[in-house]
Amino acid sequence: MYRLIFIMAAFFLYCCSAPERKDDTQKEITGIPAVSKSSISFRIAPALSLPESRFKELLDLFDKYKGVTDEITLFTNVTHAPLPLDSIRNRSVIFKQRMEQARARGYRAGINVLTTIGHHNENLENSLQGVFEHITNIEGQISQGSLCPNDPSVQEYIKDQYRIVTEAKPDYIWIDDDVRFGHMPVGLGCFCNNCLRIFKEETGKEYNRDMLKKALNTGGQKEKQEIREKWLQHNRNTLSRLFKLIEETVHSIQPEMPLGFMTGDRFFEGYDFDNWADFLAGTAGKEVMWRPGGGYYTDFNNGGLAGKSHDIGRQVSLLPRHITSIQSEIECFPYQRLQKAAGMVALEAASHIAAGCTGAAFNVFTMTDEPLNEYEPLIAKLYTMRPFYDLMVKCLGRDSLSGIQTFWNKNSAVTANLVAGNWLDMPFPVTNHTIYDIGMPAAYSNKDPAVTMLSGNSIFAMSREEIEKLLSTPVYMDAEALQQINDMGFGELTGFEVVKSEDKDQIEKLTDHPLNKDFAGRERDCRQSFYKSSAFTLKATDNKAQSLSRLIDYSGKVTGVIAMGIFENKKGGRICVSGYYPWTFQENLSRSAQMKSVFRWLSGDRLPGYIGSYHKINLWVREPVDGKTALAFTNSSFDPAENVTLMLRTKSKKIRVYDMGAKETSVSSSGTDGPYEKFIIPFVDPWQMRLVVTE
Numbered sequence: 238m239y240r241l242i243f244i245m246a247a248f249f250l251y252c253c254s255a256p257e258r259k260d261d262t263q264k265e266i267t268g269i270p271a272v273s274k275s276s277i278s279f280r281i282a283p284a285l286s287l288p289e290s291r292f293k294e295l296l297d298l299f300d301k302y303k304g305v306t307d308e309i310t311l312f313t314n315v316t317h318a319p320l321p322l323d324s325i326r327n328r329s330v331i332f333k334q335r336m337e338q339a340r341a342r343g344y345r346a347g348i349n350v351l352t353t354i355g356h357h358n359e360n361l362e363n364s365l366q367g368v369f370e371h372i373t374n375i376e377g378q379i380s381q382g383s384l385c386p387n388d389p390s391v392q393e394y395i396k397d398q399y400r401i402v403t404e405a406k407p408d409y410i411w412i413d414d415d416v417r418f419g420h421m422p423v424g425l426g427c428f429c430n431n432c433l434r435i436f437k438e439e440t441g442k443e444y445n446r447d448m449l450k451k452a453l454n455t456g457g458q459k460e461k462q463e464i465r466e467k468w469l470q471h472n473r474n475t476l477s478r479l480f481k482l483i484e485e486t487v488h489s490i491q492p493e494m495p496l497g498f499m500t501g502d503r504f505f506e507g508y509d510f511d512n513w514a515d516f517l518a519g520t521a522g523k524e525v526m527w528r529p530g531g532g533y534y535t536d537f538n539n540g541g542l543a544g545k546s547h548d549i550g551r552q553v554s555l556l557p558r559h560i561t562s563i564q565s566e567i568e569c570f571p572y573q574r575l576q577k578a579a580g581m582v583a584l585e586a587a588s589h590i591a592a593g594c595t596g597a598a599f600n601v602f603t604m605t606d607e608p609l610n611e612y613e614p615l616i617a618k619l620y621t622m623r624p625f626y627d628l629m630v631k632c633l634g635r636d637s638l639s640g641i642q643t644f645w646n647k648n649s650a651v652t653a654n655l656v657a658g659n660w661l662d663m664p665f666p667v668t669n670h671t672i673y674d675i676g677m678p679a680a681y682s683n684k685d686p687a688v689t690m691l692s693g694n695s696i697f698a699m700s701r702e703e704i705e706k707l708l709s710t711p712v713y714m715d716a717e718a719l720q721q722i723n724d725m726g727f728g729e730l731t732g733f734e735v736v737k738s739e740d741k742d743q744i745e746k747l748t749d750h751p752l753n754k755d756f757a758g759r760e761r762d763c764r765q766s767f768y769k770s771s772a773f774t775l776k777a778t779d780n781k782a783q784s785l786s787r788l789i790d791y792s793g794k795v796t797g798v799i800a801m802g803i804f805e806n807k808k809g810g811r812i813c814v815s816g817y818y819p820w821t822f823q824e825n826l827s828r829s830a831q832m833k834s835v836f837r838w839l840s841g842d843r844l845p846g847y848i849g850s851y852h853k854i855n856l857w858v859r860e861p862v863d864g865k866t867a868l869a870f871t872n873s874s875f876d877p878a879e880n881v882t883l884m885l886r887t888k889s890k891k892i893r894v895y896d897m898g899a900k901e902t903s904v905s906s907s908g909t910d911g912p913y914e915k916f917i918i919p920f921v922d923p924w925q926m927r928l929v930v931t932e
């Protein structure tokens with residue numbers, strides 16, 4: 238997941254004015270830069286870079302599989318609290334030599350600052366000592382391993398650290414994901430006294446920690462939203478100042494130095510990626526790189542793979558188009574080889590490219606000084622993948638994804654625990670679901686998605702005007718979102734209201750509505766007594782609203798007239814409300830087929846493509862460019878997928894299909910269904926991806 242009187246005075250002048258934010262309208266991109274190949278790096282621990290013989294062994298391994306990487310990125314440290322400056326200085330002397338050795342063999346080489354402010358408590362005895370403000374939670378507890386980036390002494394330390402690594406003349410410098418506000422063991426921060434003083438300068442109101450906690454969590458919903466939004470902006474400003482500090486320090490020494498930043502889903506930080514990218518580029522607009530990441534450390538539970546790609550897709554969707562080096566974080570921490578199969582590491586990089594990246598940063602090697610032979614099969618596997626990664630990036634480039642968006646925006650964090658509970662114990666503010674796993678096209682930007690999915694409190698991240706506008710577009714929502722929207726006075730646009738909810742023994746039964754096709758009468762029993770979720774009964778409030786399913790109990794008696802329904806409102810917005818397990822258990826044939834049918838109707842056949850056959854597949858489709866469409870999909874099942882039917886909204890009658898060995902086959906259309914051509918791909922092995930390009 239950072240001299241006193243004079244500095245304090247200067248500091249307050251500095252922090253009282255938030256860095257200037259650019260108007261979003263200035264950032265509309267007219268041209269999309271072409272990216273000709275993937276950008277691949279490996280991140281290397283000091284145990285492999287500092288000993289000369291071990292580093293030579295590493296370079297020999299890369300040379301044996303020449304082309305497996307473009308870049309070799311040296312971690313400053315392996316433990317997660319900030320390093321003393323002397324350690325950074327001593328190591329940088331050696332890093333400079335190692336980077337020269339890497340360049341002599343044809344690699345770009347740079348430095349990854351693992352701890353700008355520090356991740357958490359680890360190896361504190363050998364880490365930075367001194368009088369620093371530490372990341373502080375709302376209760377006043379501190380993380381000894383993380384520094385407050387608003388402390389002037391910390392800022393001096395950060396400047397010194399970046400000055401030292403810049404003077405080692407790397408080709409680029411990466412800032413790691415310790416630059417965030419969630420740090421073990423204290424959770425979300427920073428609520429140190431100094432940060433509260435800055436908040437007072439920003440808002441004009443003084444809080445101590447108790448008062449602020451109360452204001453964030455009690456009182457009216459509107460008041461809670463307002464102060465939470467202000468705190469998100471405070472966090473955005475803090476990180477903007479930090480990036481400005483780093484940028485000015487580095488570029489005053491090496492004006493052309495590319496800077497990269499590693500992220501995760503940064504909801505509490507205010508998700509200000511586009512503005513932070515501008516601060517890292519500086520006023521001269523130098524190159525910025527990005528490394529979106531998330532947690533998927535083993536292949537013990539493979540649902541995490543597509544889940545991480547969705548996290549990464551969200552992160553990429555905010556990045557300015559001129560950022561072309563977007564290397565997904567591929568991490569197998571703590572790097573024990575049998576935790577994740579080489580084939581899954583290979584697929585993971587491809588999956589994240591499908592979701593928007595242009596490359597990968599592999600953090601897969603040992604952290605200790607030991608022979609590398611156990612890693613060679615992984616390097617050999619990744620070497621075989623390089624042509625596929627290059628081909629994917631050449632075909633997909635930085636083109637936008639088109640499809641179904643699970644609603645989120647930069648203010649989504651305010652919606653967490655909004656009705657009740659402690660905001661600072663916030664759950665993840667975006668619904669996790671398996672709808673994408675049945676072959677639906679994932680998209681992450683809220684700019685004109687084919688369909689928007691709304692859950693629970695997610696609407697509270699929008700203004701009334703934004704909600705009203707959204708309801709004139711295709712929306713799939715759960716019953717909680719319906720209730721919230723109706724309560725805000727938009728009931729006329731939803732067509733339904735919630736009548737009741739039951740916590741047990743309900744089964745969904747499909748009606749004979751045409752969108753249910755051959756599945757009228759089929760049942761979906763998600764076993765409420767095991768998998769807790771309320772079943773909502775809906776009522777139509779407009780005579781144009783139609784029922785797609787009802788609820789029955791275990792005797793077959795109808796207990797709810799409408800469980801799921803559709804409605805087209807007077808603004809042209811098509812709405813579907815699902816009151817029974819709207820986000821999970823989508824995997825039986827009848828539900829899977831129904832959802833594809835419903836989403837086609839919702840979008841008015843604007844889905845760019847989907848998997849028409851009954852398979853467990855994750856799909857990412859790019860906006861067409863010059864009439865050509867490119868997409869990628871994964872068979873996310875342990876079974877082979879036979880006769881995968883790709884429904885594609887295109888005028889092309891033929892597609893080229895590439896397997897992960899970059900081997901090409903050609904598939905002709907088997908017919909049409911509305912604006913969709915139907916392409917049947919005969920066979921896809923388990924956990925394999927295909928790249929598809931229309932001819």
Ligand SMILES: [Zn+2]
Pocket residue numbers: 370371372373385386387388427428429430431432
């Ligand atoms: Zn602080």
